[in-house]
Amino acid sequence: MSIDRGGRLERRRLLGLLGAGAAVGVAGCLGGGDEDVGEGEGEDEPRTVDPTLEHPGDEPVAFTDEQNCPICNMTPADYPNWHGQVAHEDGTGAAFDTPGCLFAYLVITTSDSPVAGAWTADFETGDLVDATEAHFVLITDETAVDDPMKINPRTFADRDDAVAFLEAYDAEDLTEEDIVEFDEIDRETAEIYRGNRM
Template sequence: MTRSVTRRRLVVTAGTLTAALAGCTGGTDDTAEPTPTTTDSTAALTDSAPVPEDASCGVCNMMPAKFPDYNAQLTVEAGDRVFFCSSGCLAAYYVDPGNFEPAHEGATFAGLWVHDHETTELIGARSAWFVRETNADRVADPMQRNPLPFAAESDAEAYVAEYDELSESDILRLTDFDMDLATFYRGRFFE
Protein backbone atom coordinates (compact mmCIF):
# COMPACT_ATOMS: atom_id res chain seq x y z
CA MET A 1 0.00 0.00 0.00
CA THR A 2 2.82 2.41 0.83
CA ARG A 3 4.35 1.92 -2.62
CA SER A 4 1.12 2.84 -4.45
CA VAL A 5 0.58 5.91 -2.27
CA THR A 6 4.14 7.05 -3.00
CA ARG A 7 3.67 6.39 -6.73
CA ARG A 8 0.33 8.25 -6.69
CA ARG A 9 1.97 11.27 -5.02
CA LEU A 10 4.72 11.22 -7.63
CA VAL A 11 2.17 11.07 -10.47
CA VAL A 12 0.08 13.88 -8.94
CA THR A 13 3.20 16.03 -8.43
CA ALA A 14 4.43 15.38 -11.98
CA GLY A 15 0.95 16.00 -13.38
CA THR A 16 0.61 19.26 -11.48
CA LEU A 17 4.00 20.44 -12.74
CA THR A 18 3.07 19.45 -16.31
CA ALA A 19 -0.28 21.27 -16.04
CA ALA A 20 1.44 24.37 -14.65
CA LEU A 21 3.99 24.38 -17.46
CA ALA A 22 1.25 23.80 -20.05
CA GLY A 23 -0.60 26.81 -18.68
CA CYS A 24 2.43 28.95 -19.46
CA THR A 25 2.49 27.85 -23.09
CA GLY A 26 -1.20 28.29 -23.86
CA GLY A 27 -4.51 26.55 -23.47
CA THR A 28 -5.66 23.16 -24.67
CA ASP A 29 -8.95 21.73 -25.87
CA ASP A 30 -10.49 18.29 -25.80
CA THR A 31 -9.03 17.38 -29.22
CA ALA A 32 -5.46 17.25 -27.88
CA GLU A 33 -3.39 14.12 -27.45
CA PRO A 34 -3.27 12.62 -23.96
CA THR A 35 -1.05 14.45 -21.50
CA PRO A 36 -0.35 13.69 -17.85
CA THR A 37 -2.96 15.43 -15.72
CA THR A 38 -4.48 15.24 -12.30
CA THR A 39 -8.13 15.13 -11.40
CA ASP A 40 -7.90 17.53 -8.46
CA SER A 41 -7.72 20.66 -10.66
CA THR A 42 -10.54 22.15 -12.71
CA ALA A 43 -8.16 22.82 -15.63
CA ALA A 44 -7.05 19.18 -15.64
CA LEU A 45 -10.66 18.05 -16.15
CA THR A 46 -10.61 19.53 -19.65
CA ASP A 47 -7.50 17.57 -20.62
CA SER A 48 -7.33 13.90 -21.53
CA ALA A 49 -5.04 11.69 -19.46
CA PRO A 50 -3.03 8.53 -20.01
CA VAL A 51 -5.04 5.43 -19.16
CA PRO A 52 -3.69 3.76 -16.02
CA GLU A 53 -2.78 0.11 -16.51
CA ASP A 54 -5.03 -0.91 -13.61
CA ALA A 55 -8.08 1.17 -14.61
CA SER A 56 -11.27 -0.76 -15.26
CA CYS A 57 -14.04 0.28 -17.64
CA GLY A 58 -16.76 2.31 -15.93
CA VAL A 59 -19.42 0.14 -17.62
CA CYS A 60 -18.16 -3.39 -18.30
CA ASN A 61 -15.07 -3.63 -16.03
CA MET A 62 -12.72 -4.61 -18.88
CA MET A 63 -9.24 -3.05 -18.80
CA PRO A 64 -9.16 0.05 -21.09
CA ALA A 65 -5.35 0.10 -21.21
CA LYS A 66 -5.50 -3.19 -23.13
CA PHE A 67 -7.36 -1.40 -25.95
CA PRO A 68 -5.22 1.65 -26.75
CA ASP A 69 -6.80 2.17 -30.18
CA TYR A 70 -10.38 2.02 -28.88
CA ASN A 71 -10.53 3.17 -25.25
CA ALA A 72 -12.32 6.34 -24.20
CA GLN A 73 -12.58 8.57 -21.18
CA LEU A 74 -14.57 11.35 -19.63
CA THR A 75 -14.28 13.72 -16.72
CA VAL A 76 -17.08 14.80 -14.44
CA GLU A 77 -17.10 18.45 -13.38
CA ALA A 78 -17.20 17.26 -9.76
CA GLY A 79 -13.64 16.02 -10.29
CA ASP A 80 -13.81 12.35 -11.28
CA ARG A 81 -12.26 10.75 -14.35
CA VAL A 82 -13.82 7.60 -15.81
CA PHE A 83 -12.12 5.31 -18.35
CA PHE A 84 -13.83 2.98 -20.83
CA CYS A 85 -12.71 0.09 -23.04
CA SER A 86 -14.58 1.56 -26.03
CA SER A 87 -16.90 4.23 -27.39
CA GLY A 88 -19.93 2.01 -26.78
CA CYS A 89 -19.27 1.93 -23.05
CA LEU A 90 -18.69 5.70 -23.04
CA ALA A 91 -22.03 6.12 -24.87
CA ALA A 92 -23.89 4.09 -22.24
CA TYR A 93 -22.28 6.03 -19.38
CA TYR A 94 -22.86 9.39 -21.08
CA VAL A 95 -26.58 8.67 -21.42
CA ASP A 96 -27.12 7.38 -17.85
CA PRO A 97 -24.08 7.89 -15.62
CA GLY A 98 -26.12 7.29 -12.43
CA ASN A 99 -26.79 3.71 -13.55
CA PHE A 100 -23.07 2.96 -13.32
CA GLU A 101 -22.00 5.35 -10.55
CA PRO A 102 -24.84 6.63 -8.33
CA ALA A 103 -22.78 9.69 -7.32
CA HIS A 104 -22.74 10.74 -11.01
CA GLU A 105 -26.54 10.86 -11.38
CA GLY A 106 -27.27 14.01 -13.42
CA ALA A 107 -23.54 14.77 -13.72
CA THR A 108 -22.15 17.44 -16.01
CA PHE A 109 -19.12 16.38 -18.02
CA ALA A 110 -16.05 18.59 -18.32
CA GLY A 111 -14.40 16.57 -21.08
CA LEU A 112 -15.05 13.47 -23.20
CA TRP A 113 -12.59 11.69 -25.51
CA VAL A 114 -12.72 8.78 -27.96
CA HIS A 115 -10.34 7.28 -30.50
CA ASP A 116 -10.91 8.08 -34.18
CA HIS A 117 -11.92 4.86 -35.94
CA GLU A 118 -9.47 5.35 -38.82
CA THR A 119 -6.46 7.14 -37.33
CA THR A 120 -6.83 5.79 -33.76
CA GLU A 121 -5.90 9.28 -32.50
CA LEU A 122 -7.61 10.47 -29.35
CA ILE A 123 -10.17 13.14 -30.26
CA GLY A 124 -12.74 15.20 -28.42
CA ALA A 125 -16.07 13.36 -28.38
CA ARG A 126 -18.04 16.61 -28.50
CA SER A 127 -16.56 17.47 -31.87
CA ALA A 128 -16.57 13.89 -33.21
CA TRP A 129 -18.94 12.39 -35.76
CA PHE A 130 -20.21 8.92 -34.86
CA VAL A 131 -21.53 6.20 -37.13
CA ARG A 132 -24.22 3.99 -35.61
CA GLU A 133 -22.57 0.74 -36.67
CA THR A 134 -24.97 -2.19 -36.23
CA ASN A 135 -22.93 -5.01 -37.75
CA ALA A 136 -20.44 -6.36 -35.22
CA ASP A 137 -18.73 -8.45 -37.92
CA ARG A 138 -17.37 -5.36 -39.70
CA VAL A 139 -15.27 -4.06 -36.83
CA ALA A 140 -12.82 -5.93 -34.61
CA ASP A 141 -13.12 -3.66 -31.56
CA PRO A 142 -13.77 -4.40 -27.87
CA MET A 143 -17.30 -5.55 -27.05
CA GLN A 144 -17.84 -6.00 -30.85
CA ARG A 145 -20.57 -3.37 -31.01
CA ASN A 146 -19.76 0.32 -30.78
CA PRO A 147 -20.62 3.63 -32.39
CA LEU A 148 -17.62 4.47 -34.58
CA PRO A 149 -16.04 7.90 -33.91
CA PHE A 150 -14.51 10.03 -36.65
CA ALA A 151 -12.79 13.41 -36.33
CA ALA A 152 -14.13 14.57 -39.71
CA GLU A 153 -17.70 14.38 -40.96
CA SER A 154 -16.38 13.45 -44.41
CA ASP A 155 -14.72 10.33 -42.95
CA ALA A 156 -18.00 9.27 -41.33
CA GLU A 157 -19.81 9.88 -44.64
CA ALA A 158 -17.21 7.81 -46.51
CA TYR A 159 -17.62 4.93 -44.06
CA VAL A 160 -21.42 5.00 -44.40
CA ALA A 161 -21.14 5.10 -48.21
CA GLU A 162 -19.27 1.75 -48.15
CA TYR A 163 -22.29 -0.20 -46.85
CA ASP A 164 -25.77 -0.42 -48.35
CA GLU A 165 -27.52 -0.85 -45.00
CA LEU A 166 -26.03 2.34 -43.55
CA SER A 167 -27.24 5.82 -44.45
CA GLU A 168 -26.56 9.45 -43.58
CA SER A 169 -29.14 9.08 -40.77
CA ASP A 170 -26.64 6.74 -39.08
CA ILE A 171 -24.20 9.64 -38.62
CA LEU A 172 -24.62 11.10 -35.15
CA ARG A 173 -23.18 13.69 -32.81
CA LEU A 174 -22.57 13.05 -29.13
CA THR A 175 -25.71 15.04 -28.28
CA ASP A 176 -27.74 12.52 -30.34
CA PHE A 177 -26.86 9.70 -27.94
CA ASP A 178 -29.99 8.52 -26.18
CA MET A 179 -31.22 5.54 -24.17
CA ASP A 180 -32.11 3.62 -27.34
CA LEU A 181 -28.52 3.91 -28.57
CA ALA A 182 -27.10 3.13 -25.11
CA THR A 183 -29.19 0.00 -24.71
CA PHE A 184 -28.50 -1.11 -28.27
CA TYR A 185 -24.78 -1.09 -27.51
CA ARG A 186 -24.76 -2.00 -23.81
CA GLY A 187 -28.27 -3.11 -22.85
CA ARG A 188 -27.10 -5.93 -20.63
CA PHE A 189 -25.38 -3.44 -18.31
CA PHE A 190 -28.51 -1.47 -17.47
CA GLU A 191 -30.41 -2.58 -14.38
Protein backbone atom coordinates in the same frame (compact mmCIF):
# COMPACT_ATOMS: atom_id res chain seq x y z
CA MET B 1 -35.27 12.28 -27.15
CA SER B 2 -37.49 10.79 -29.80
CA ILE B 3 -35.97 10.23 -33.22
CA ASP B 4 -38.10 9.00 -36.08
CA ARG B 5 -35.91 7.57 -38.78
CA GLY B 6 -38.43 5.50 -40.62
CA GLY B 7 -38.14 2.60 -38.19
CA ARG B 8 -34.36 2.42 -38.49
CA LEU B 9 -33.80 2.88 -34.74
CA GLU B 10 -36.52 0.36 -33.96
CA ARG B 11 -34.57 -2.15 -36.07
CA ARG B 12 -31.37 -1.12 -34.27
CA ARG B 13 -33.04 -1.50 -30.92
CA LEU B 14 -34.21 -5.00 -31.85
CA LEU B 15 -30.75 -5.94 -33.13
CA GLY B 16 -29.18 -4.45 -30.02
CA LEU B 17 -31.50 -6.41 -27.75
CA LEU B 18 -30.91 -9.63 -29.71
CA GLY B 19 -27.17 -9.05 -29.50
CA ALA B 20 -27.47 -8.29 -25.81
CA GLY B 21 -29.31 -11.55 -25.24
CA ALA B 22 -26.62 -13.51 -27.05
CA ALA B 23 -23.90 -11.72 -25.14
CA VAL B 24 -25.47 -12.61 -21.79
CA GLY B 25 -24.72 -16.23 -22.58
CA VAL B 26 -21.03 -15.46 -22.90
CA ALA B 27 -19.23 -14.78 -19.63
CA GLY B 28 -17.48 -11.41 -19.57
CA CYS B 29 -16.13 -9.48 -22.52
CA LEU B 30 -13.73 -10.46 -25.24
CA GLY B 31 -10.35 -10.72 -23.67
CA GLY B 32 -11.67 -10.95 -20.10
CA GLY B 33 -13.90 -8.99 -17.83
CA ASP B 34 -16.13 -9.32 -14.85
CA GLU B 35 -19.47 -11.11 -14.80
CA ASP B 36 -20.78 -8.78 -12.08
CA VAL B 37 -22.60 -5.96 -13.84
CA GLY B 38 -22.85 -3.86 -10.70
CA GLU B 39 -25.36 -2.39 -8.31
CA GLY B 40 -28.92 -1.85 -9.34
CA GLU B 41 -29.06 -4.89 -11.56
CA GLY B 42 -32.25 -6.86 -11.68
CA GLU B 43 -35.51 -6.96 -13.51
CA ASP B 44 -37.05 -3.96 -11.77
CA GLU B 45 -34.07 -1.67 -11.20
CA PRO B 46 -32.01 -0.14 -14.00
CA ARG B 47 -28.27 -0.32 -13.53
CA THR B 48 -26.27 2.78 -12.65
CA VAL B 49 -22.52 3.39 -12.46
CA ASP B 50 -20.43 5.94 -10.60
CA PRO B 51 -17.51 7.97 -11.94
CA THR B 52 -14.29 6.08 -11.18
CA LEU B 53 -11.52 8.66 -11.68
CA GLU B 54 -10.37 12.03 -10.48
CA HIS B 55 -10.31 14.07 -13.69
CA PRO B 56 -9.31 17.72 -14.19
CA GLY B 57 -11.48 17.95 -17.30
CA ASP B 58 -9.33 20.22 -19.44
CA GLU B 59 -7.55 17.44 -21.33
CA PRO B 60 -7.43 13.64 -21.31
CA VAL B 61 -5.60 11.94 -18.45
CA ALA B 62 -3.11 9.15 -19.10
CA PHE B 63 -4.56 5.66 -19.45
CA THR B 64 -3.11 3.27 -16.88
CA ASP B 65 -3.33 -0.42 -16.06
CA GLU B 66 -5.09 0.48 -12.79
CA GLN B 67 -8.14 1.94 -14.55
CA ASN B 68 -11.19 -0.19 -15.27
CA CYS B 69 -14.17 0.61 -17.43
CA PRO B 70 -17.19 1.16 -15.16
CA ILE B 71 -19.45 -0.54 -17.72
CA CYS B 72 -17.57 -3.79 -18.43
CA ASN B 73 -14.60 -3.77 -16.00
CA MET B 74 -12.07 -4.18 -18.82
CA THR B 75 -8.81 -2.18 -18.80
CA PRO B 76 -9.01 0.78 -21.23
CA ALA B 77 -5.20 0.92 -21.58
CA ASP B 78 -5.39 -2.48 -23.30
CA TYR B 79 -7.50 -1.02 -26.16
CA PRO B 80 -5.64 2.07 -27.47
CA ASN B 81 -7.49 2.06 -30.81
CA TRP B 82 -10.88 2.09 -29.08
CA HIS B 83 -10.61 3.66 -25.62
CA GLY B 84 -12.00 6.95 -24.36
CA GLN B 85 -12.82 8.95 -21.28
CA VAL B 86 -15.24 11.47 -19.81
CA ALA B 87 -14.60 14.29 -17.32
CA HIS B 88 -17.28 15.97 -15.22
CA GLU B 89 -17.22 19.57 -14.00
CA ASP B 90 -16.90 18.36 -10.38
CA GLY B 91 -13.46 16.82 -11.06
CA THR B 92 -14.61 13.23 -11.47
CA GLY B 93 -14.67 11.10 -14.60
CA ALA B 94 -14.28 7.64 -16.07
CA ALA B 95 -12.20 5.77 -18.65
CA PHE B 96 -13.65 3.28 -21.14
CA ASP B 97 -12.25 0.52 -23.32
CA THR B 98 -14.66 1.33 -26.18
CA PRO B 99 -17.02 4.05 -27.44
CA GLY B 100 -19.95 1.68 -26.88
CA CYS B 101 -19.15 1.70 -23.16
CA LEU B 102 -18.80 5.49 -23.23
CA PHE B 103 -22.31 5.68 -24.72
CA ALA B 104 -23.69 3.50 -21.91
CA TYR B 105 -21.94 5.51 -19.20
CA LEU B 106 -23.44 8.77 -20.45
CA VAL B 107 -26.90 7.26 -20.01
CA ILE B 108 -26.53 5.40 -16.69
CA THR B 109 -24.00 7.43 -14.69
CA THR B 110 -25.02 8.52 -11.22
CA SER B 111 -23.15 11.80 -11.70
CA ASP B 112 -25.33 14.90 -11.79
CA SER B 113 -22.31 16.99 -12.74
CA PRO B 114 -22.26 18.16 -16.39
CA VAL B 115 -19.68 16.76 -18.79
CA ALA B 116 -16.66 19.06 -18.92
CA GLY B 117 -14.83 17.06 -21.59
CA ALA B 118 -14.89 13.75 -23.41
CA TRP B 119 -12.42 11.99 -25.68
CA THR B 120 -12.45 8.80 -27.70
CA ALA B 121 -10.26 7.13 -30.30
CA ASP B 122 -10.83 8.09 -33.92
CA PHE B 123 -11.72 4.94 -35.87
CA GLU B 124 -9.22 5.65 -38.68
CA THR B 125 -6.23 7.01 -36.76
CA GLY B 126 -6.63 5.65 -33.23
CA ASP B 127 -5.82 9.15 -31.95
CA LEU B 128 -7.88 10.54 -29.09
CA VAL B 129 -10.28 13.16 -30.42
CA ASP B 130 -12.76 15.48 -28.75
CA ALA B 131 -15.84 13.29 -28.43
CA THR B 132 -18.07 16.32 -27.89
CA GLU B 133 -17.19 17.41 -31.45
CA ALA B 134 -16.98 13.91 -32.97
CA HIS B 135 -19.30 12.14 -35.39
CA PHE B 136 -20.46 8.61 -34.55
CA VAL B 137 -21.59 6.16 -37.23
CA LEU B 138 -24.21 3.85 -35.72
CA ILE B 139 -23.35 0.45 -37.16
CA THR B 140 -25.45 -2.46 -35.88
CA ASP B 141 -24.32 -5.63 -37.70
CA GLU B 142 -22.31 -7.63 -35.14
CA THR B 143 -21.48 -10.29 -37.73
CA ALA B 144 -19.57 -7.81 -39.89
CA VAL B 145 -17.05 -6.66 -37.27
CA ASP B 146 -14.44 -7.94 -34.84
CA ASP B 147 -14.68 -5.29 -32.12
CA PRO B 148 -13.93 -5.47 -28.43
CA MET B 149 -17.28 -5.96 -26.65
CA LYS B 150 -18.93 -7.29 -29.86
CA ILE B 151 -19.88 -3.99 -31.55
CA ASN B 152 -19.18 -0.26 -31.26
CA PRO B 153 -20.13 2.94 -33.02
CA ARG B 154 -17.44 4.25 -35.37
CA THR B 155 -15.94 7.54 -34.17
CA PHE B 156 -14.61 10.19 -36.54
CA ALA B 157 -13.24 13.64 -35.78
CA ASP B 158 -14.25 14.82 -39.25
CA ARG B 159 -17.80 14.42 -40.57
CA ASP B 160 -16.53 13.88 -44.13
CA ASP B 161 -14.60 10.82 -42.88
CA ALA B 162 -17.75 9.49 -41.23
CA VAL B 163 -19.69 9.93 -44.47
CA ALA B 164 -16.92 8.24 -46.48
CA PHE B 165 -16.94 5.31 -44.03
CA LEU B 166 -20.67 4.71 -44.26
CA GLU B 167 -20.62 5.01 -48.05
CA ALA B 168 -17.94 2.29 -48.22
CA TYR B 169 -19.44 0.10 -45.48
CA ASP B 170 -21.52 -2.53 -47.28
CA ALA B 171 -22.46 -4.79 -44.35
CA GLU B 172 -25.71 -2.87 -43.90
CA ASP B 173 -27.63 -0.06 -45.53
CA LEU B 174 -26.56 3.13 -43.75
CA THR B 175 -27.35 6.75 -44.54
CA GLU B 176 -26.22 10.07 -43.12
CA GLU B 177 -29.07 9.78 -40.63
CA ASP B 178 -26.96 7.04 -39.04
CA ILE B 179 -24.33 9.60 -38.02
CA VAL B 180 -24.98 11.17 -34.63
CA GLU B 181 -23.30 13.85 -32.56
CA PHE B 182 -22.32 13.61 -28.89
CA ASP B 183 -25.40 15.48 -27.68
CA GLU B 184 -27.65 13.01 -29.54
CA ILE B 185 -26.43 10.01 -27.55
CA ASP B 186 -29.42 8.68 -25.65
CA ARG B 187 -30.58 5.43 -24.07
CA GLU B 188 -31.84 4.05 -27.38
CA THR B 189 -28.49 4.49 -29.13
CA ALA B 190 -26.54 3.24 -26.09
CA GLU B 191 -28.67 0.08 -25.93
CA ILE B 192 -27.57 -0.83 -29.45
CA TYR B 193 -24.09 -1.39 -28.03
CA ARG B 194 -24.43 -2.19 -24.32
CA GLY B 195 -28.07 -3.02 -23.71
CA ASN B 196 -27.03 -6.05 -21.64
CA ARG B 197 -25.03 -3.84 -19.28
CA MET B 198 -27.53 -1.06 -18.70
